[in-house]
Amino acid sequence: MNLKNYNGIDSIPIDMVKKIEIIKGAAGTLYGAEAMGGVVNIITKRPEGKPQFKIRGTVGNYHKDYGLTYSDSKFIASFQREYSNKRNHSNDFPDGSDTDWWVGKGVRNRAAVAANITDELSANFMFTDTDVTRGGQKYHKSSGRPYSYRYQDRRITTGLHYEGKTNGIKATFGYNYYQTDGRDFYKSRKEGKKTVYDYFAHGTPITSSAADMTSYIFDVQKKFDFGRNNLVAGYSFKRENYKSIYDNAKVAHRTNNALYLSYTHNFGKKFSTTLGLRGEHINDPYEDQNVFNPQIQTLYKFDDSTSWFINIGRAFQMPTVDAYFSQKKADGPLDPEKGWTYETGIKKLIGDNQSVKFSVYHMDIKNKIAWTPKEWDPDGIQRAYNSGDFKNTGVEIEYARKFDDHWDLSASFGYSNPQIYGVSVDKTKPNVYVREKNRKSGPQGLARLDGSLNLTYRNEKLTSTLSYKYLGDREDYKVSNPDYNLRQIPNKSRLTWNTNYRFTKNDTISLTLNNIFDRKNYSNPYGNLELPFNWRLTYTRTF
Secondary structure (H helix, E strand, O other): OOHHHOOOOOOOOHHHEEEEEEEEOOOHHHHOOOOOOEEEEEEEOOOOOOOEEEEEEEEEOOEEEEEEEEEOOOEEEEEEEEEEOOEOOOEOOOOOOOOOEEEOOEEEEEEEEEEEOOOOEEEEEEEEEEEEEEEEEEEOOOOOOEEEEEEEEEEEEEEEEEEOOOOOEEEEEEEEEEEEEEEEEEEEEEEOOEEEEEEOOOOOOEOOOOEEEEEEEEEEEEEEEEOOEEEEEEEEEEEEEEEEOOOOOOEEEEEEEEEEEEEEEEOOOOEEEEEEEEEEEEEOOOOOEEEEEEEEEEEEEOOOOEEEEEEEEEEEEOOOHHHHOOOOOOOOOOOOEEEEEEEEEEEEEEOOOEEEEEEEEEEEEEEEEEEOOHHHOOOOOOOEEEEEEEEEEEEEEEEEEEOOOOEEEEEEEEEEOOEEEEEEEOOOOOOOEEEEEEEEEEOOOOOOEEEEEEEEEEOOOEEEEEEEEEEEOOOEEEOOOOOOOEEEOOOEEEEEEEEEEEOOOOEEEEEEEEOOOOOOOEOOOOOEEOOOOEEEEEEEEEO
């Protein structure tokens, strides 16, 4: 699912998640558009096991929730209600933004159902509804009053899935719905138990992202086995629909039809190669596209403890459909992002308890899509545009060690050199972007330093993990007020401690302490901040 190119998992309750796979590198052959640098594949549960009923409740200084889940061999149903507390300062003002934003109390409702129709056919349905308010102390030029918005966010993810036991066929038919509805209002008031919002009188301003978006997805593939070798062949269809909430005339859709092949050949016990190719025809509301994504992967095993891999792939990403129809629509054509990712590395097992992995990668992406700086537009509106060509070369090192049956450690470090080249603004002509060969439009596009450290202790009843995350030498940004000078996002440093204790067969308690050092960590280049120090205490009872 990738509506609006906003990769969100809010509609997937954690109780429905079976496992999460991380697929690194360009994965456009099997997964299609948007798989530029990798895939986070969330695999949900199918009903299994004996009947059980689970209730849970969470309290915390910024969050609380309660929920219940029932499951048996044929059916799963899960319901949850979450509450978030108000944050008076949700961004770094004035260093990171020209507005001192607050976020009001929020409510989120979740519901999910999964069912086994037959041994080969299953279905699921997941729904989430979020309601939150947001405002800030920068004043409108015309009305002289502060911003005050109410946002509603509704999402549905549902699918019908077939997996043949003996014929090698897998098929999915899916439907996604995403509605974002944000409106500006003067104030709210109570009428009994109901909250009434007095909206802005002059046309009820609606946020630029307010829209209904749906997508239909169909994918079928068959695996052919030829001894030690195999072939996966498939067809994929997707249709994305966009309808503006504030303007009924703004309606659009995009369809994708794709054929793909992935062939794996084992030359022997030590060496294997996978060749992939995906051809995709896209009917776009602005300009149709024909895209071919090849991919090659090799794996060579020097011995049982040392292996060498290579992954070369091409991928692309289309502009969002709403980029041409929202209030902040692009001023001209947008080219899809297209490019190559190259990666090679070695993984080595050291005895039975240690492993190390070293890899080198390079990304070369054309037509990177970004948002224009505010000063480029006379009205201060940020619009989608092709910011230039993105290149990134880096190295990654990962180390893992199991000390004994109770303690284990994992650590990773990455260094990269992300750069954006190619586009500047013609200040004599508003909204005109000039492509300049070999011009660097910004010192970097992402953080150069990336590190993490995880230490875990476990026994029969308890699992406790201390995690540290660091981002250093981060990307640059501009603040509209008080100046347009280029600044660098402060380094991110976050320490989290999570402990789960199962004190009886059916009772579990978990405690999470997040951002323990209470750091002012930026979550993006717009000055929005992660939560300060926060804690959550959760109790779960299984019947």
